Amino acid sequence: MSIRIHKPGPLATVQDLGRTGYGKYGIIVAGAMDRSAHRIANWLVGNEDCTAAIEITLSGFAAEFSQDHWIAVTGGHMTPLIDGRDVPMWRPVYVRKGSTLVLKRPVSGCRAYLAVSGGLDVPEVMGSRSTYLRAGIGGFEGRALGAGDELPIGPARQAAPAANLGGDSFHAVSWSVPWSVLPAYRPSPEIRVIRGREWEDFTLRSREAFLGSSYKVTPQSDRMGYRLSGLSLKLESPREYLSGGVTLGTVQIPADGQPIVLMADRQTLGGYPKIAQVISADLPVMAQASPGGHITFREVTLEEAESLYMREERKLKRLELMIRLKLKEGYYA
Incomplete structure (x- = not known):
């Protein structure tokens, strides 16, 4: 067969x-x-x-x-x-x-x-x-x-x-x-995140822009990561970071200031600053975002993220x- x-x-x-x-x-x-x-x-x-x-x-x-x-x-x-x-x-x-x-x-x-x-x-x-x-x-x-x-x-x-x-x-x-059980696929989804390890290293304006603006999914996105295009995000001051562990949904900010959301074929370590982490409950919706579409981010607490994960499971x-x-x-x- x-x-x-x-x-x-x-x-x-x-x-x-x-x-x-x-x-x-x-x-x-x-x-x-x-x-x-x-x-x-x-x-x-x-x-x-x-x-x-x-x-x-x-x-x-x-x-x-x-x-x-x-x-x-x-x-x-x-x-x-x-x-x-x-x-x-x-x-x-x-x-x-x-x-x-x-x-x-x-x-x-x-x-x-x-x-x-x-x-x-x-x-x-x-x-x-x-x-x-x-x-x-x-x-x-x-x-x-x-x-x-x-x-x-x-x-x-x-x-x-x-x-x-x-x-x-x-x-x-x-x-x-x-239908009530299915992931809430949407053309322009709102993706919930918790703060990343280097959240405080970004300027206040960048943190507000990350949560308050829309980002376009670029054609350069693939199974390794979604490359987004929108308002550029900046650190308070330039610095070097040691590479650290990353996981599905980690949001990294490279030198050009445009977010990358790491996906299934992500690397095991990343040296770019990590501004946020997509919560587990929203990863299926993130995975269905199409090139050319737009996404927005909304912050939730760690406790909310855990509760949403348990509810979905x-x-x-x-x-x-x-x-x-x-x-x-x-x-x-």
Whole structure:
């Protein structure tokens, strides 16, 4: 069983939830940019949330299925089609052998996730199947997917009944993930942050500008980091910083004063001053910000950030339980 890539679009890679425990050796975590969408896609097809899936950036993706499969498409809305018919997102979909899934222009967000029951059976590297592009490891041959690639699919964790397709190419179940549970994707999102290690090193005007103005997501943004354009931020006085640990969502300010929000393929250490940290609850929204779009930042306290994280995790855990119960009870209609 396999998926054959016809068109990868600008960037399609195999990702799971990342490669942890190797930062001290300079090995980055990588993994899905929008972890919530990745986890939900896997739950919908009966996989563990850490199972490898395809992360698709922007439009122009097309892939053919060699066997009948249960799939799910989540994340940014990219008008998924099979044989010219709209494919519902955020729910299990049974596809016929030989069917081709096409993702067209984004309606919202910029990254979609395609999960298949059984997951992508590519080799593990240091405990993860995630692609680390700059090092050329993990995923499919350590690289972005290309036309003609055949991705093997592993055995399904939980056997699901075949749907009665009749003459159709696919069958979507009647239920889906409630909209109230989904990340609040928006064209111009407000991203909540806590103060970074060097917050006080910036001028008062720069701190006010960071929280009170809009920043444009530039085309130079990628999986390593979002490069933003807006009011320039300045230190009270020039100084050198020792490199220190950075993580997903760290906001660094290089010499040109334009913020960089570090993302999934971030480095392990950074020497630029860190003005803020995106809270965990807003990382999925940040991951779906499109080049050309705008974002604003709002400060919250550490206590608020922790509370919001726990609320989101409880919400996702309830969703996982609901999905597992539906699949266990055979709700494939």
